[in-house]
Amino acid sequence: MSNMPKCWVVIPAAGIGERVGSSIPKQYLQIAGKTVLQHAISPFVGNGRIAGITVALHPEDTHFSTLEMNATTCDKIHSVIGGETRAHSVLNALDSIEAQLAKDDFVLVHDAARPCLSNNDLDLLIDACLTHEVGGIIGSRVADTIKHVENNNIVSTLDRENIWRAYTPQMFKFGLLQSAIQKAFKDNIYITDEASAIEYIGYQPCMIEGDARNIKVTTAEDISLAEIFLQEEKRK
Numbered sequence: 122m123s124n125m126p127k128c129w130v131v132i133p134a135a136g137i138g139e140r141v142g143s144s145i146p147k148q149y150l151q152i153a154g155k156t157v158l159q160h161a162i163s164p165f166v167g168n169g170r171i172a173g174i175t176v177a178l179h180p181e182d183t184h185f186s187t188l189e190m191n192a193t194t195c196d197k198i199h200s201v202i203g204g205e206t207r208a209h210s211v212l213n214a215l216d217s218i219e220a221q222l223a224k225d226d227f228v229l230v231h232d233a234a235r236p237c238l239s240n241n242d243l244d245l246l247i248d249a250c251l252t253h254e255v256g257g258i259i260g261s262r263v264a265d266t267i268k269h270v271e272n273n274n275i276v277s278t279l280d281r282e283n284i285w286r287a288y289t290p291q292m293f294k295f296g297l298l299q300s301a302i303q304k305a306f307k308d309n310i311y312i313t314d315e316a317s318a319i320e321y322i323g324y325q326p327c328m329i330e331g332d333a334r335n336i337k338v339t340t341a342e343d344i345s346l347a348e349i350f351l352q353e354e355k356r357k
């Protein structure tokens with residue numbers, strides 16, 4: 122039993138979220154009675170398969186320690202200082218937990234700005250990735266027709282059959298993910314999610330179809346939408 126790989130979580134929460142137009146970072150805005158970050162962490166705190174949660178914070182963060190659910194009040198939660206981009210924050214968190222992990226343990230990376238992850242999608246991802254040779258991510262199919270636009274002119278129409286939105290969590294073996302991000306940095310490749318780093322080193326992660334309500338809060342409209350989704354969830 123003790124040799125079974127464990128699942129760990131990394132939450133990059135070191136962004137300042139300028140596009141939402143608020144004076145406080147978007148992960149600390151209140152929706153449906155809790156901060157966006159608390160909603161984002163909550164499914165992992167309640168999941169018995171998660172061994173620990175590391176939250177990457179901005180060096181000047183003054184909000185995290187005031188949350189009801191923080192590194193002092195919950196044994197599962199730890200914090201680390203994030204970096205200059207999301208990928209730097211993730212790598213800082215991975216480096217900070219390296220000593221306690223086995224290379225074959227799994228890490229699930231989840232954006233602090235995604236407050237609507239369902240317990241069902243989390244379980245779907247863990248079940249699929251525990252047995253997949255690479256690991257994978259939650260995403261959703263694109264319903265709109267997708268255009269490639271340059272200088273406000275349409276250059277082409279992409280085949281939407283093959284286009285998916287990439288969400289989080291994204292789940293990979295710790296050693297593979299850490300070395301993929303390190304390699305991307307070394308080669309000056311800009312990555313916006315973990316799967317891109319894994320793809321860059323030649324692997325094909327699996328895509329698990331999840332609930333399209335697992336949105337990333339980016340603008341003020343997203344806050345209103347997330348609030349509606351969370352209220353719906355509460356009424357179930």
Ligand code: C5P
Pocket residue numbers: 132133134135136137138148177203204205206207208210211232233234235337339
């Ligand atoms: O800005 P964006 O929405 O892409 O950020 C995605 C996630 O990455 C957010 O949870 C944000 O707090 C986090 N992030 C980070 N470190 C940065 C920039 C963003 O942890 N330097």
